[in-house]
Amino acid sequence: MTFHLHTMSKSIEAAHGASFLEELNTKWNDHTKALQMIRDILMYMDRTFIPSTHKTAVHELGLNLWRDNVIHSSKIQPRLLNTLLDLILRERTGEVINRGLMRNIFKMLMDLGPSVYQEDFEKPFLEVSAEFYRAESLEFIECSDCGDYLKKAERRLNEEIERVSHYLDAKTEVKITNVVEKEMIANHMPRLVHMENSGLVKMLLDDKFEDLGRIYNLFRRVPDGLSTIRDVMTSHIRDTGKQLVTDPEKSKNPAEFVDTLLEKRDKYDRIISLAFSNDKTFQNALNASFEYFINLNPRSPEYISLFVDDKLRKGLKGEKEEDIEIILDKVMMLFRYLQEKDVFEKYYKQHLAKRLLSGKTVSDDAEKSDNQTEDRMWLNCQLYVRSSDHITLVPILVGDYPGRLMGTADLRATFSKWSESLACVKGKNVLQKEPMSKDIGEDDAFSVNDKFTSKLRKVKIGTVVAQKETEPEKQETRQRVEEDRKPQIEAAIVRIMKSRRVLDHNNIIAEVTKQLQSRFLANPGEIKKRIESLIERDFLERDDSDRRLYRYLA
Known part of the structure; x- marks a missing residue:
């Protein structure tokens, strides 16, 4: 062979x-x-x-x-x-x-x-x-x-x-x-x-789903490939998100501010779903990015509440009630990103009160689906409206913010040259204001507008919708929020110490922060103040040998 x-x-x-x-x-x-x-x-x-x-x-x-x-x-x-x-x-x-x-x-x-x-x-x-x-x-x-x-x-x-x-x-x-x-x-x-004019950021900006899907499927085949894409995407979302929430121009209109956030969220949801195989690690990165930049603007809780208020007042033009439900579900995702959920709740109660008092809501069902708390406090007061010819006493309801009037009222008056109405709406300016401006100050003076005329016997003037707070109002709200947080922080400290009996300062800070993070991000300085307050009231005591160690007093 x-x-x-x-x-x-x-x-x-x-x-x-x-x-x-x-x-x-x-x-x-x-x-x-x-x-x-x-x-x-x-x-x-x-x-x-x-x-x-x-x-x-x-x-x-x-x-x-x-x-x-x-x-x-x-x-x-x-x-x-x-x-x-x-x-x-x-x-x-x-x-x-x-x-x-x-x-x-x-x-x-x-x-x-x-x-x-x-x-x-x-x-x-x-x-x-x-x-x-x-x-x-x-x-x-x-x-x-x-x-x-x-x-x-x-x-x-x-x-x-x-x-x-x-x-x-x-x-x-x-x-x-x-x-x-x-x-x-x-x-x-x-x-x-990072290729100029065609790299990953350009693909994200232009919604190039085919290219994004290709880069995902190719990079996933090599070590650190997906983390490379994820890091670039995260950096881009955080940078653009930070520009959005810190831009004074974009913050002028709360509804547009939140609309832009929702559009940004929808955009990246589509990209992750269609191009990145609905990858959970990318979804987590998206959530972490939104949580990062949405909390850079301290007014985000207020603006989200104002957005909800606007949708529940006006609805969506040409859209069905089910579409409002979808929008509210998306807004709830933004709510989850908030570190100060209690601030949102404070604003939401205020806006809800105005909405219910004015009868301006697009749907009772939508209102119920969005409103998780129904505790409302109403106070009776009386509003005196004075004119040169007649004085009418009108009962009106106000919400839980003293000094801020809310609600609707019918004013009936007879004057020689003008019909009855309420004040300061363009084209229906029954009253004159000095100085003339859209905003109302404490020192503004009002008088009857003798030149006002109307062919109608009854002139309807819409109520003032919820608007973003002025700086003094914002400070007042913040102060109320801080006061509401104190008993919550103390309750968390007591719960922890009652269970642990003895614990050092750093661990108390960490555990209190963890317990309260679903509602707000507790300030370590405020936690320390609450610990001192509890020591003064004999709930806790310091260890004699270690001043950073606390004991619970049964």
């Missing part, structure tokens, strides 16, 4: 060009057929003599002889490798090759044993491929924008997967794809995501 194989080897060596692989394949088929016949003839010997003498089985012996005398021939082995690598290179550059013949040759190498396939082909194949894709990636990245580069990388990756399916060993797939991923993606991640 060895002598016969030497003859076959010379025939293969003599083949030129494309006929080399064809001759090798023909001689291999002849050898396997002959080997099958020999094994059948010597079947009895294979079953009895071979096992007892620990000899090599006939078929295995025939494969080993082919390997040593043909495949590992000094004139065939390097030529075979170079021919295979050259054909694969041609295929990579767009030429059509004989995949059927390639499949037969690679099956031959695999039949000779995994080590033959790996050492004679796979190992040098992977090395050459790394060099090829290293050079190609540098060429591509210099002449392509990020989106085009990713398309090329995706195409190359798919080509290698397809190549494996057609004629390479299935185990080669993970190895060759790792090469493509490393050379075309992992080695260029920072440059790709």
Whole structure:
């Protein structure tokens, strides 16, 4: 058999060009057929003599002889490798090759044993491929924008997967794809995501879902790929969000301020859902980013409450009640981001009171779905309205903020030149104000507008809607919130100390903060003041030997 194989080897060596692989394949088929016949003839010997003498089985012996005398021939082995690598290179550059013949040759190498396939082909194949894709990636990245580069990388990756399916060993797939991923993606991640005018930020700004999906699916294949995308996305959302909430111009209109936040949230929800496979880590990053920048503006709780008030007063033009429910659900997501939920509650109660007193609500059901607390305090008072001809005493309701009038009233009066009404609405200015302005100050003076006329007997003037607070009002609200927080902080301290009995200062701060974070972010300085207050009232005492250690007094 060895002598016969030497003859076959010379025939293969003599083949030129494309006929080399064809001759090798023909001689291999002849050898396997002959080997099958020999094994059948010597079947009895294979079953009895071979096992007892620990000899090599006939078929295995025939494969080993082919390997040593043909495949590992000094004139065939390097030529075979170079021919295979050259054909694969041609295929990579767009030429059509004989995949059927390639499949037969690679099956031959695999039949000779995994080590033959790996050492004679796979190992040098992977090395050459790394060099090829290293050079190609540098060429591509210099002449392509990020989106085009990713398309090329995706195409190359798919080509290698397809190549494996057609004629390479299935185990080669993970190895060759790792090469493509490393050379075309992992080695260029920072440059790709930060590419000017086409990188990740540009994709996010322009809602390029296809490109975003491609960068996600490619980067997820390499170590730290998704974290790279996530970090850039997070930084971008935080930077743009910070600009939004700290821009004085954008804060002038609370409804537009919150609308912009909702649009931003919807935008990135769509991106994460459609392009990032609804990845939970990206959703968490989005939530953390919103929580970061929404709390940079101390008026966010007030503005969110004003937005809800506006929607429940006016509704959505041309939209159904169900659409208002959807908007309110989205607003509740913003509410969850607030660190000072108790501040929102304070404003919400105020706005709710005005809404209910004025009868300005688009839907009782929507009102109920949004209003989680129904404790309302109403006070009766009397409003005196004086004119030059008549005085009317009108009962009116006000909310839980002393000095701030709310509600509606009918004023009936008879004057010589004007109809009855309320004041200071453009086109219905029954009263004159000095100085003339939209805002009302404590020192403003009012008088009857004798020039006012109307064809109607009854003139309806809308009530004043909730508006953002002036600076003094804001300070007043903040002071009330701080007062409301004191008993909550003390209650948390007592609960903790009653359970733990003895605890040091830092741990009390940490546990109180954790207990109250669902409502507000407790200030460590205020917690310390509450601890001092509880010590004065004999709820706690300091340890004699360690002043930072506190004991609960039963």
